[in-house]
Amino acid sequence: MTAVGPRAREGGARGPRGTAPQGYDPHAFEPFAVTVDLAVFTVREGVLHALLIRRGQEPYAGAWALPGGFVLPRESTELAARRELAEETGLPDDLVAGLHLEQLRTYSEPDRDPRMRVVSVAYTALVPDLPEPHGGGDAAHAEWVALGGCGQLAFDHAEILADARERIGAKLEYTCLATSFCPPEFTLGELQQVYETVWGTVLDRPNFRRKVLATPGFVEQVAGASRLTGGRGKPAALHRAGPATALHPPLLRPEGRQT
Amino acid sequence: MTAVGPRAREGGARGPRGTAPQGYDPHAFEPFAVTVDLAVFTVREGVLHALLIRRGQEPYAGAWALPGGFVLPRESTELAARRELAEETGLPDDLVAGLHLEQLRTYSEPDRDPRMRVVSVAYTALVPDLPEPHGGGDAAHAEWVALGGCGQLAFDHAEILADARERIGAKLEYTCLATSFCPPEFTLGELQQVYETVWGTVLDRPNFRRKVLATPGFVEQVAGASRLTGGRGKPAALHRAGPATALHPPLLRPEGRQT
DNA sequence: GCAAAAGTGTTCGTAGTACACCCATGA
DNA sequence: TCATGGGTGTACTACGAACACTTTTGC
Numbered sequence: 079m080t081a082v083g084p085r086a087r088e089g090g091a092r093g094p095r096g097t098a099p100q101g102y103d104p105h106a107f108e109p110f111a112v113t114v115d116l117a118v119f120t121v122r123e124g125v126l127h128a129l130l131i132r133r134g135q136e137p138y139a140g141a142w143a144l145p146g147g148f149v150l151p152r153e154s155t156e157l158a159a160r161r162e163l164a165e166e167t168g169l170p171d172d173l174v175a176g177l178h179l180e181q182l183r184t185y186s187e188p189d190r191d192p193r194m195r196v197v198s199v200a201y202t203a204l205v206p207d208l209p210e211p212h213g214g215g216d217a218a219h220a221e222w223v224a225l226g227g228c229g230q231l232a233f234d235h236a237e238i239l240a241d242a243r244e245r246i247g248a249k250l251e252y253t254c255l256a257t258s259f260c261p262p263e264f265t266l267g268e269l270q271q272v273y274e275t276v277w278g279t280v281l282d283r284p285n286f287r288r289k290v291l292a293t294p295g296f297v298e299q300v301a302g303a304s305r306l307t308g309g310r311g312k313p314a315a316l317h318r319a320g321p322a323t324a325l326h327p328p329l330l331r332p333e334g335r336q337t
Numbered sequence: 338m339t340a341v342g343p344r345a346r347e348g349g350a351r352g353p354r355g356t357a358p359q360g361y362d363p364h365a366f367e368p369f370a371v372t373v374d375l376a377v378f379t380v381r382e383g384v385l386h387a388l389l390i391r392r393g394q395e396p397y398a399g400a401w402a403l404p405g406g407f408v409l410p411r412e413s414t415e416l417a418a419r420r421e422l423a424e425e426t427g428l429p430d431d432l433v434a435g436l437h438l439e440q441l442r443t444y445s446e447p448d449r450d451p452r453m454r455v456v457s458v459a460y461t462a463l464v465p466d467l468p469e470p471h472g473g474g475d476a477a478h479a480e481w482v483a484l485g486g487c488g489q490l491a492f493d494h495a496e497i498l499a500d501a502r503e504r505i506g507a508k509l510e511y512t513c514l515a516t517s518f519c520p521p522e523f524t525l526g527e528l529q530q531v532y533e534t535v536w537g538t539v540l541d542r543p544n545f546r547r548k549v550l551a552t553p554g555f556v557e558q559v560a561g562a563s564r565l566t567g568g569r570g571k572p573a574a575l576h577r578a579g580p581a582t583a584l585h586p587p588l589l590r591p592e593g594r595q596t
Numbered sequence: 597g598c599a600a601a602a603g604t605g606t607t608c609g610t611a612g613t614a615c616a617c618c619c620a621t622g623a
Numbered sequence: 624t625c626a627t628g629g630g631t632g633t634a635c636t637a638c639g640a641a642c643a644c645t646t647t648t649g650c
Contacts (some may be wrong), residue, residue, distance in 0.1 A: 105647065109368030109369065110368065110369055110370070110371045110408070111369070112369045112371065112456050114444075146633085149369070149445070149456075151447075151454060152447050154445045154446050154447060155443060155445040155456070156445075181442050181443065183440050183442070184414060184440065184441075184442075184443045184458045186371075186408070186413045186414040186415075186458065187413050188410075188411050188412065188413060195410060197371050197408075197414070197456070197458075199443045199445065199456075209603075265602085266602085266603095267602075275385065282600080282639095282640070282641070283601090283603085283640085284603075284604075284605085284642085285639070285640065285643090287602090287603075287604095287638085288639095304602095306601090306648075306649085307601070307602090308600065308601060309600090309648095309649070309650095310599070310600045310601065310649050310650080311599085311600045311601025311602065311647075311648060311649080312600085312601055312602040312603075312646060312647040312648055313601090313602080313647075314602055314603090314649070315602085315603090316602075327638080327639095330639090332640095431642070435650090485614095493640095499637095500618095524629085525629085525630095526629070541612095541613070541614070541615090541627080542630085543614090543615090543630075543631075543632085544612070544613065544614085546629090546630075547612095547631095548612085563629095565621075565622085565628090566623095566628070566629085567622065567627065567628060568621095568622070568627090569622050569623080569626070569627045569628065570620075570621060570622080570626085570627045570628030570629065571619060571620040571621060571627085571628060571629040571630075572620075572621070572628095572629080573628075573629055573630090574629085574630090586611075586612095589612090
């Protein structure tokens, strides 16, 4: 081991919080920047969209990038992710506060940002279609962009986005997360469309219906309410997300899985 | 947003790699340290063990801690994890090089290390029982400690270890990772013991056997070879890990799953 | 009436579970 | 020959896949 720092070659120093060990100067070496990146998804008209920001400066000027930013000195990465999401996207505060934010993984290739060493912790979130983002006070303008229609993404954000999509797909199998894509009241058809959109497959409606209703606490029917979906057809009963979070037995997608 | 840095409030600077954006001084603020922590498991005599290091200095002097250390300026976290593993544990180089290292998640609570701000990326690995670790050149001494017999762990390492164990358990269900716990040649009974040890359950031998053999590429029988396992009983056929990595249909543990 | 979407019922095959049973070895 | 662990066979059950069919709405 050659690193100099708290747990490597400890100098034996202790002391009040924030005091570095003896022989260790926090400012002596090229520092790491720690950032968060956000892969936020929604389903719009049967197509998966991601929340992206158009870059104004080099590098990657003009390209789409994931929202994100620096972690503050007294912030956890999750808190930073929530703050950035509120600031950069203009999503309603209550929505952001109640959001399920999932840590995806950390990206740390030394040259992932050509300007300096940046280690980035990626988070994923799912939101219903409703809110139309408008840039935060910082003139950042986030937009929903259909996956596949975003050209080359900045930095390694294409990799992050792909990893996030894969994770979301896997999570739908064994959690109740799909309801996060839906408005407070939704039809089973809409819920099914979430699965079909994320997985890119077609599901059998009767079987899907049974699976969902057979899982206690997944959805709860809203008494008496119904809504027309496609303009035509029988009005569908409305449902709310239930208290359950896990889904067993899982709702497996038709094809295989991966590591 | 208040952070000053590359993607926050970009000053429009560009330039050769490593040059910070205009108006941004990498040394101007209290830096983040970026470290890796390793949760390395093995199965010994039917008990799950973790590779731990006894701390010599405060804080947490005398407590067990996960192996780990600082990420170097030109290193990815995965590379750092592999290097630390080799250095601190004395495991054979070829074993470390071929090891499956899985990124668990990143721990970033501001006060997780009382000395300074440390963001740590945790990795998990599985190794067979064979190698007996002996401290690296750095006088660090890693030991296999049975889970449950390690008292209070330093920092938030108990949380990391618990998360790692849970992840391992889940991974066994739908990947071929269990063979990583086994020596190059192993019996199906030994493989089953891996599952039973990690999951803490008992499995039906005939059914386990069929599941494993029915998955193409999971294990390959070593022609003609056999070995006595418990001193008594019929010698068991030997197997090698096959080329497959995923396991579908999955090998589900008896009880439920979680988010 | 027709198209479209919701909702119900039924059949069939596969895969997991729970066993009973035989085989090979050491003490 | 008994205990121990490896290996095979089989019946039962449950759940998912596939598909036919009814219901309610707009045009």
